[in-house]
Amino acid sequence: MLLLGGTLLGGWLMQRRHHYLPWAATSYALVGLALGWQTLMPPEELHRWALVTGVMYLLGAWSFARGIAGYYGVSARPLLGAAIASVVLGTMYYYSQVEPDVWTRLYWLNAGLGLLQLLPAPAILRRGPAAGWLERSMYWSYVLFAINTSIRPLLSLALGRMKEGDSAFGFYWMMMLGITLLFVLLFAVLLLAVTVRDAMSALRAERNVDPLTNLLNRRAFREAAEPRLRDRRRGPWTLLVGDIDHFKDINDRWGHAYGDRVLQTVAGALTQQVRSDDLVARFGGEEFVLLLRTDLAGAEAIAQRIRAQLSEEKNLLPSSQRLTISFGIAPIAGLDQLAAALAHADALLYEAKQSGRDRIHVARPAI
Missing domain, CATH: 3.30.70.270 (Reverse transcriptase/Diguanylate cyclase domain)
Structure with a gap:
């Protein structure tokens, strides 16, 4: 995710008019850092740093929503996003510092991430798919992503009823990580494809169009x-x-x-x-x-x-x-x-x- 975030940032440096790319790059970087931190951290230390990683996950989720919203020209509703993040962080503080409970904390975090990522969904879904195979691929990928995001809290709730030694626990956990990775790669490829296509179109226009009159040369x-x-x-x-x-x-x-x-x-x-x-x-x-x-x-x-x-x-x-x-x-x-x-x-x-x-x-x- 860190590498993909850096690649998206490079795409923005190539096509500065794509203002959604820095937001997508920020999202990938924050979530990648949080995942890396939690992976390297001893399990007994997770609750101590839950708020820090929670902020990174939530800010990363809203940054992704902001990037997708910018791609479609709609609002990511930042005030509502701040309200959702405040409630989730307050709950995570309680279940990490006052009464540590990893599964309740996981449920609230996934619910918050889902709500943040769905903030631009109503406006995007009302627009419908645009012309062009890349645009249609982006639209339907986001539809599938919205469905997956909506059911993730339910999966977290199911995980909370299992013990870590259960075979079903490993299945659900790997499935969630696998689906997340799939969407991460899919959106990165689509965003980069759009960037490359637009860069080629811009070069073609510079080669073929008279800049003063916008007529063919x-x-x-x-x-x-x-x-x-x-x-x-x-x-x-x-x-x-x-x-x-x-x-x-x-x-x-x-x-x-x-x-x-x-x-x-x-x-x-x-x-x-x-x-x-x-x-x-x-x-x-x-x-x-x-x-x-x-x-x-x-x-x-x-x-x-x-x-x-x-x-x-x-x-x-x-x-x-x-x-x-x-x-x-x-x-x-x-x-x-x-x-x-x-x-x-x-x-x-x-x-x-x-x-x-x-x-x-x-x-x-x-x-």
């Missing part, structure tokens, strides 16, 4: 276009290449902060005017490329809507200057034509710029 555009263009049944496809007019002047006159705002505004207009199956990318500077699942007329209509939306941005530039963009539109029939179609659309864009900007030049349909 050139590499990601080509990778995403390949499977679409291979399937000729999904066409027709059209390439639309756009370039912001007088963008260098915007940067020179009003600064790069204005330029960044313009790029983000154009990116927003592009994504709002296309469908979910279309691709929108920033190839660099002020140049944008769209792969649209439509014919030339449909692509031209989309370009017109983008121009109209941008022209309504009255307060984007000083002096109410209107923002304009030029487009070149070319058809593409398959993956093998990607480079040629990009060059064709780019040439049409150049013609639009030479013709006065704020224009759309469309390839002539094949006869």
Whole structure:
């Protein structure tokens, strides 16, 4: 448990936005230390340190509840948890210092641990399993964990009616430890799997997404276009290449902060005017490329809507200057034509710029 706690802490250092990982790591560390301490302690000394190990177990249980609650975005109800822990510690003090009774103490401790770990359960169970196999695995693991936690006080009560020499005593004790270890390993694996998956997703996003506009970059555009263009049944496809007019002047006159705002505004207009199956990318500077699942007329209509939306941005530039963009539109029939179609659309864009900007030049349909 100490090693797993350290591993979860390492996962948090890798993905700081997972705020539930330090709580899970704290839980594993506290419970692991308490178990190790009790294992090395002479049996006759257990009652003397029962309150100390009890605090570690209870704080570890609530830390686990806090971590699971943080994963699901619900509350671990700390005030109620403090009240439960106070009652349990008071009872443990009595049955360890005043009238030592290991089985009564064990029963109250397990009841308290169960209640603390179940604090976020109602809110989590109301949410139901989320999409994704890792999320579903986490949810149903927690459901099984909640069931196990609910029956543990009953098992402790059954143990209290047995003598240490009974064969059933050893069976129940090993079963409880085995089930605990199973859940410890299961939750550690799931939490680490989520962390690794999110780290890979973040790296993939950094590799594929333009950080300023959140659009695909050139590499990601080509990778995403390949499977679409291979399937000729999904066409027709059209390439639309756009370039912001007088963008260098915007940067020179009003600064790069204005330029960044313009790029983000154009990116927003592009994504709002296309469908979910279309691709929108920033190839660099002020140049944008769209792969649209439509014919030339449909692509031209989309370009017109983008121009109209941008022209309504009255307060984007000083002096109410209107923002304009030029487009070149070319058809593409398959993956093998990607480079040629990009060059064709780019040439049409150049013609639009030479013709006065704020224009759309469309390839002539094949006869």
